[in-house]
Amino acid sequence: MDIIEKRIQSFVKLGQFLSQFNRNEISKKENIEFNDLFFDGFKHQLKLAEENNSWFTKENLLFSCESWANALSYDNISKWIVNESLPSSSNKKVAIIMAGNIPLVGFHDFIAVLISGHSVLVKQSSNDTHLTPFLAKYLEYVNEDFKGKIEFTKEKLTDFDAVIATGSNNTARYFEYYFKDKPNIIRKNRNSVAIITGKETEEDYENLSEDVFRYFGLGCRSVSKLFVPKDYNFDSFFKGMFNKQEIINNAKYANNYDYNKAVYLMSEFDILENGFLMIKEDESYSSPIASVFYEYYENEDDLKIKLYEERDNIQCVVAKNFIENEISFGQTQHPNLWDYADGVNTLDFLSKI
Numbered sequence: 603m604d605i606i607e608k609r610i611q612s613f614v615k616l617g618q619f620l621s622q623f624n625r626n627e628i629s630k631k632e633n634i635e636f637n638d639l640f641f642d643g644f645k646h647q648l649k650l651a652e653e654n655n656s657w658f659t660k661e662n663l664l665f666s667c668e669s670w671a672n673a674l675s676y677d678n679i680s681k682w683i684v685n686e687s688l689p690s691s692s693n694k695k696v697a698i699i700m701a702g703n704i705p706l707v708g709f710h711d712f713i714a715v716l717i718s719g720h721s722v723l724v725k726q727s728s729n730d731t732h733l734t735p736f737l738a739k740y741l742e743y744v745n746e747d748f749k750g751k752i753e754f755t756k757e758k759l760t761d762f763d764a765v766i767a768t769g770s771n772n773t774a775r776y777f778e779y780y781f782k783d784k785p786n787i788i789r790k791n792r793n794s795v796a797i798i799t800g801k802e803t804e805e806d807y808e809n810l811s812e813d814v815f816r817y818f819g820l821g822c823r824s825v826s827k828l829f830v831p832k833d834y835n836f837d838s839f840f841k842g843m844f845n846k847q848e849i850i851n852n853a854k855y856a857n858n859y860d861y862n863k864a865v866y867l868m869s870e871f872d873i874l875e876n877g878f879l880m881i882k883e884d885e886s887y888s889s890p891i892a893s894v895f896y897e898y899y900e901n902e903d904d905l906k907i908k909l910y911e912e913r914d915n916i917q918c919v920v921a922k923n924f925i926e927n928e929i930s931f932g933q934t935q936h937p938n939l940w941d942y943a944d945g946v947n948t949l950d951f952l953s954k955i
Contacts, residue, residue, distance in 0.1 A: 604690070605690045605691070605719075605747070606683070606688060606690060606717075608745060608747065609716065609717050609719075609745065609747075610676065610679050610680065610683075610717070611676075611744075611745075612741055612744050612745035612748070613674050613679055613713060613717065613741075614674060614675065614676050614679065615634075615635050615744045616670075616674055616737065616740060616741060616744070617670065617671050617672075617673070617674025617675060618631075618634055618635075618671075619634055619635075619636075619637070619640065619644075619740060620667045620668075620670050620671040620674070620737075621668075621671035622634065622637075622641065623644065623645075623648065623664055623667040623668070623671075624664055624667065624668040624671070625661060625664045625665060625668060628645060628664070635743075635744055636740065636743045636744065639743070640736075640739075640740050640743075643736065644733075644736055644737075644740075647732045647733055647736045648660070648663050648664075648667075648732075648733070650732045651663055651705065651730070651732040651733055654729075654731070654732065655702075655729050655730065656852075656853070656854045657703075657704075657729075657817070657818055657820060657854060658705050658729075658730070659852065662704070662705060662816070662817055662818075663705050663733075665816065665935070666704070666705040666706050667706075669935065669936060670706065670709065672936075673937075673938070673939055678938065678939055679717075679939065681939075681940065682938075682939035682940050682949070683717060683949065686949045686950065686953055687953050688717065688718050688719060688949070688952075688953055689718065689719045689953065690719060691719050692718070692719040692720045692721075693721075694720045694721070694763040694764065694955055695720065695721040695722070695723055695761065695762045695763050696715045696720045696721070696722055696723070696762065696763065696764045696765065696766065696952065696955070697722075697723045697724075697725065697759045697762040697764070697765040697766070697767075698711045698712060698715065698722060698723070698724050698725070698765070698766045698767075699725045699759075699765070699766070699767035699768060699769065699777070700724065700725065700726050700727055700730065700734075700768065701727055701768040701769060702726070702727025702728065702729030702730035703727075703729070703817075703820045703821060703822075704730075704817040704820055704821045705730060705733060705817075706730070706733055706734065707730065707768075707821070708724070708726070708730075708734070708768065709734060709737075710939070710943070710948070711766045711768075711948060712724065712734060712738075714948045714949055714952060715766075715952060716741070716748060716751065716752070717949075718949060718952035718953060720751075720763075720952060720955075721750075721751040721752070721753070722751065722752055722753070723753045723754075723755060723759065723761075723762050724752075724753065724754045724755070725754075725755055725756070725759060726754065734754075735754050738752045738754075762784070763784070763785070763955060764784055764785040764786065764951075764952075764955040765777075765781045765784050765785075765786045765787075765788075766786070766787045766789075766948070766951075767781065767786065767787070767788050767789070768788075768789040768943075769789070769790070770790070770791055771790045771791045774788050774789070774790040774791075785951070785954075785955045787944075787946055787948065787951055789943055789944050789946075790944075791822070791888060791915075792822045792887075792914075792915060792916060792917040792943075792944060793822065793824070793826045793827060793887040793888050793889075793915065793916065793917060794813070794822065794823050794824060794825045794826065794827075794916065794917045794918035794919070794920065794934055795825060795826075795827040795828070795829060795887065795909075795916055795918075795919055795920065796810055796813065796825045796827075796828050796829070796919075796920040796921065796931075797828075797829050797905070797919065797920070797921035797924045797925070797928075798828055798829065798830045798831070798834065798839070799831065799902075799921075799922070799924065800831050800834065801922070802838070802922060802931070804838070804841070804842065806842070806922060806931045807838055807839055807841065807842020807843070807931075808842045808845055808932075809842075809930075809931035809932025809933075810825065810839075810842055810843075810920065810931045810932065811842055811843045811844075811845055811846045812846075812932045812934075812935070813825040813920055813931065813932060813933075813934040813935070814826075814843065814846075814879070814894060815843075815846040815849055816934075816935045817935070818849070818852070818854075818855055818891060819889075819891060819892075819894075820891070821934075821935065822917045822943065823917055823918050823934040823935055823937065824934065824935075825894070825918075825920055825934065826887060826888060826889040826894060826895065827886075827887050827889065827894065827895045827896065827897070828881070828894060828895070828896040828897070829896070829897055829898075829899050829905055830896055830897075830898060830899070831898070831899065831900075832898050832899070832900050834898070836874055836881065839881075840874075840876050840879075843876065843879055844876070846878070847876075847877070847878055849878055850877065850878035855891065855892060858890070858891040858892050859878060859879075859880070859891070859892035862880065862890045862891065862892055862893055863875065863880060863892075866880065866882065866893075873893075878892070879892060879893070879894065880892060880893040880894075881893065881894050881895070881896055882894075882895055882896070883895070883896055883897065883898075884896070884897070885897060887912075887915050887916065902924070906924075906925055909925065917943070917944070918934050920933075920934060
């Protein structure tokens with residue numbers, strides 16, 4: 603088995619391990635490598651992750667595991683790397699600064715560095731420290747070549763050849779200055795939008811609720827902004843959102859809802875709300891938790907031009923037969939391995955450092 607094939611097989615085994623942890627049940631399967639060593643330990647890490655961060659509910663943690671289990675199939679990984687010229691070995695070390703807004707948010711960068719043959723130096727967000735180191739340990743067991751190539755640090759980053767950093771627009775400015783002499787990918791704030799034309803079905807709106815509420819709307823792939831036709835009636839939209847009404851039972855979400863509602867009312871903004879979600883007309887893309895912004899459009903071609911001009915602020919466009927590279931309703935949190943954040947091909951970057 604050649605060295606790249608061996609790496610592919612390692613990630614396939616990781617996907618099989620993660621397939622035991624899904625929203626329907628956590629269930630130990632036969633024939634999973636090193637399961638006796640790792641199954642109970644990962645169950646414990648999920649519990650710690652939930653206790654450490656109230657946004658990381660059991661449902662969302664298991665959704666993330668499920669998504670990665672589906673992504674890490676042999677066919678998916680092969681398709682991902684087929685057109686890349688990956689080095690079979692490398693003495694380069696790539697630093698990754700991870701965000702902590704949703705579970706395993708930096709994991710794609712992590713596996714991209716490893717499958718590219720480089721060593722990885724990870725600085726995690728304090729909001730998400732439990733899962734990736736444990737899964738890294740699992741990878742070291744299924745493929746001894748990874749031993750010595752994975753390092754986690756809480757200290758200032760030193761001794762690396764390239765960097766992938768994700769943060770807010772403010773921290774990105776710091777990253778751009780600090781890492782200006784190294785090959786880098788620096789990601790800023792992005793948000794996702796949905797285009798409503800008025801031709802959507804009830805099912806489309808229900809699917810859209812997943813794009814709005816999954817991970818409490820904290821992901822860059824979460825829909826935080828709607829573009830709706832002039833004189834649009836929001837009844838169908840709110841009806842579709844209703845199947846996520848239980849979200850208000852999460853104390854942290856409810857606190858944000860109450861706070862943001864009070865701010866809007868005190869500022870005398872016009873809002874529509876249904877008891878667990880507020881919508882407000884606003885040109886911004888980044889809406890606070892428990893709210894979604896909307897903007898009217900009159901002409902579809904003008905809207906397409908606007909989306910193109912503002913593409914650097916937008917991660918995903920959710921729509922139905924509206925625009926090239928759109929994402930179907932309900933699918934924003936199911937990216938393929940080749941759906942790169944900010945449209946930057948990480949493997950291509952890693953093959954050239």
